[in-house]
Amino acid sequence: KAGVTQTPRYLIKTRGQQVTLSCSPISGHRSVSWYQQTPGQGLQFLFEYFSETQRNKGNFPGRFSGRQFSNSRSEMNVSTLELGDSALYLCASSLAGSGGAGETQYFGPGTRLLVL
Amino acid sequence: AQSVTQLGSHVSVSEGALVLLRCNYSSSVPPYLFWYVQYPNQGLQLLLKYTSAATLVKGINGFEAEFKKSETSFHLTKPSAHMSDAAEYFCAVSGNNAGNMLTFGGGTRLMVKP
Numbered sequence: 355k356a357g358v359t360q361t362p363r364y365l366i367k368t369r370g371q372q373v374t375l376s377c378s379p380i381s382g383h384r385s386v387s388w389y390q391q392t393p394g395q396g397l398q399f400l401f402e403y404f405s406e407t408q409r410n411k412g413n414f415p416g417r418f419s420g421r422q423f424s425n426s427r428s429e430m431n432v433s434t435l436e437l438g439d440s441a442l443y444l445c446a447s448s449l450a451g452s453g454g455a456g457e458t459q460y461f462g463p464g465t466r467l468l469v470l
Numbered sequence: 471a472q473s474v475t476q477l478g479s480h481v482s483v484s485e486g487a488l489v490l491l492r493c494n495y496s497s498s499v500p501p502y503l504f505w506y507v508q509y510p511n512q513g514l515q516l517l518l519k520y521t522s523a524a525t526l527v528k529g530i531n532g533f534e535a536e537f538k539k540s541e542t543s544f545h546l547t548k549p550s551a552h553m554s555d556a557a558e559y560f561c562a563v564s565g566n567n568a569g570n571m572l573t574f575g576g577g578t579r580l581m582v583k584p
Contacts, residue, residue, distance in 0.1 A: 358513070387571070389572075396575075396576050396577060397560065397574040397577075398574075410571050412571070444514065446572075456502035458516055459570060459572060461513035461514040461515070462513050463512055464512075464513050
């Protein structure tokens with residue numbers, strides 16, 4: 355099976371712009387989660403989508419949003435970019451049975467976003 | 471709220487020496503615990519996970535971890551380090567009605583000296 359894929363792998367934007375990142379989960383996986391990784395804050399949970407619905411959300415401002423399509427692919431959007439949004443954005447997928455707790459999450463390679 | 475503490479942001483060992491990476495968790499209910507490894511410019515790869523089936527969990531690449539409820543710990547060990555083990559290691563916890571959201575520790579960068 356193909357793993358989790360994320361596009362693009364690298365992105366450079368300027369402050370104030372918006373950006374959309376894409377994630378394709380492992381075939382058959384219905385849950386997609388997004389995480390932000392920075393040197394200062396480490397790995398932080400953004401949100402999780404299951405069956406096209408946001409099931410869980412981390413403590414990020416409303417500029418960060420996401421969605422999931424019927425084929426389980428997911429996108430996340432960041433509007434009005436700030437310098438502090440520079441990070442590696444990781445997507446993870448899981449089967450999502452039984453509410454998801456304890457399930458293994460499989461991570462993609464990430465999208466590295468640089469905001470200038 | 472759940473939390474994870476990894477003692478030591480950097481650990482250096484010689485090739486062939488024991489690897490011990492420490493992880494302590496805080497959770498009000500029996501947790502699910504994970505160790506992930508991240509190589510440069512890559513995503514996270516699961517090493518092993520604890521889901522209450524057995525307290526000693528064996529993972530890939532010769533790693534194992536022991537769940538100790540009394541110490542709220544889930545330390546990662548490997549008897550003999552290889553150069554290829556140099557990477558960053560993350561301990562994570564999920565559960566407690568938060569779906570499969572992972573709460574990560576700050577990470578430990580393992581360096582292996584020849």
